[in-house]
Amino acid sequence: MSSINSVFRRNSLSTWIRANLKVRRSSFCTDSVDGSTTSRVKIFDRDLKRKQRDRAAWLTRSDDSFVNSVAENLLDRLEDCKKSFPTALCLGGSLKAIRHLLRGRGGVEKLIMMDTSIDMVKLCKDAEKDMPDQNVEISFVVGDEEFLPVKESSLDLVISCLGLHWTNDLPGAMIQSRLALKPDGLFLAAILGGETLKELRIACTVAQMEREGGISPRLSPLAQVRDAGNLLTRAGFTLPGVDVDEYTVKYESALQLIEHLRAMGETNALVQRNNILNKETALATAAVYQSMFGAEDGTVPATFQVIFMTGWKEHSSQQKAKRRGSATVSFGDLQKQFGNENY
Template identity: 80%
Template sequence: MRSLSSLCRSSWLSRTRREAPHSILFSKTLCTDNSDGVQSSRIKIFDRHFRRKQLDRAAWLMRSKDSFVDTVAENLLDRLEDCKKTFPTALCLGGSLEAVRRLLRGRGAIERLIMMSTSHDMVKLCRDAEHGIQSENIETSFMVGDEEFLPVKESSLDLVISCLGLHWTNDLPGAMIQSRLALKPDGLFLAAILGGETLKELRIACTVAQMEREGGISPRISPLAQVRDAGNLLTRAGFSLPGVDVDEFVVRYPSALDLVEHLRAMGETNALLQRNTILKRETALATAAIYDSMFAAEDGTIPATFQVIYMTGWRDHPSQQRAKRRGSATVSFQDIHKQFGSES
């Protein structure tokens, strides 16, 4: 978040230098949140309305099988197999709905699945794809909803799963708290979000190209959560037994344009509130050229890093293991060490 604000500030500075009286007005027009004063008390980073449109577009652009998304979804669902518990009622949030549904294959013994996305087209796409996967006995229902305003009754779900969607929420702790409240006691929250290392090459290339061609920079890539934040987020949202782990994928593309194409198909393109709505052709080409010259491999392909943070948390339940009260131990660690620690 700090990096975003510094980015914004520098773009402002660069603008004020050239067109002093209009600069503030101009940046105001980039914000679309002045229409509703309802949420003004919160920090808004992302344009949720625009994000919705992007998901609508992504629903049309989406490839039938996206190996990156499929790997993440597969990895996330794999965690269900580690639990002895079954999850009769599950809610699948945001992001890559279709991949989660397709790859579920009866894991977690889900009986009732609710698919939710902010994009109507995305939900419809999933519903149409449903006919292909009728073999499983999962009663699937669909709704359009916002992760920040989860329309789900308290203590009604056994599982909340979110694959690559929550990094677009303005209020991630809030969204997670709402998910926790929607869970039954001992319910599981599983989420995959993109982490701060994601697209670092593109971040660098964009910055260099913009500096070179436009003499200033504007935020092109969202601020993303760091790994250390993820654990704090889980604890802050009140989940017990929090678990965080990280995967880094390097995807190779023929050129930077293919990378952007892929991002578009995933609905992961810039949806920052303060985004610059104008992208000059020259700057775009310069970005691609810089990307190529700085990072290209010998075979001419360019790498793009995706860092995925997986978060696991449970809603409190008396049956869960927990640390004992401080000072309640009856055996000293030294004795334990004497007994067992001789070989190490």
């Protein structure tokens, strides 16, 4: 295991390497990437999110078609790469699905699985006993995406599937991921986009206005597609790539949707949330949801917008844009040659 441990910082953070250690309770919202103090806004309650993921470890299903589809889609990108990634780090989110669906893609030889939840780490560790693929050396770490306990330039690949959208400082977490990568290392991430659960947002707003005369934050703010490319560039990644998929999942009722969100660890973790959910409001939300969006067969749809992000750590072998004025053919010449052709 010493070969995997070599990617971790050899200081006080070495205590994070044990799979059964306690999660640090200190707030990470006062430390920036370079160690200086920052006034970063705290949007999410990270301690609550850890507890929600503890609960999700007991509720998660191995046959979750939505989670498996997102993980499969994300890992497919490794097949488009001609190079291999011997040492990889998987951050939070759908850890179990990533491990199950990896199936030798990317040439991963050493895989570090990290989550803020001790129970989620234990779940992945127990599931490893039933894995037929024993050719990958696995390490389990309890850690936080906002403060990676990893050495700089020690990884070939960083994967995050449905986890990073819960960080208070998403650009900072992405910067740390870039720093942890070796030159020409790859960053792959899938996060939920702003159109996610749009049906539930509408139903919840209507029900709250009717029952309570106002609205309170029940669903988390999520990144917009237009911001994803800027996030990659801001984090210092080269050759950034962004694409979006929308998944529509059908449920028997809005209450079944809520249970699925609990099983994924995707329930409300806003700092400024209302801790008390009025029973009448909850029932009204389900009724409005069914009335506005229910299908003829009695099911209700839920939209999940997933933003896939790809970025590379800079390396001299990568393609670079030509300098301005270096073109040898003008647009006028191209128009003369192809202007009359029909496409």
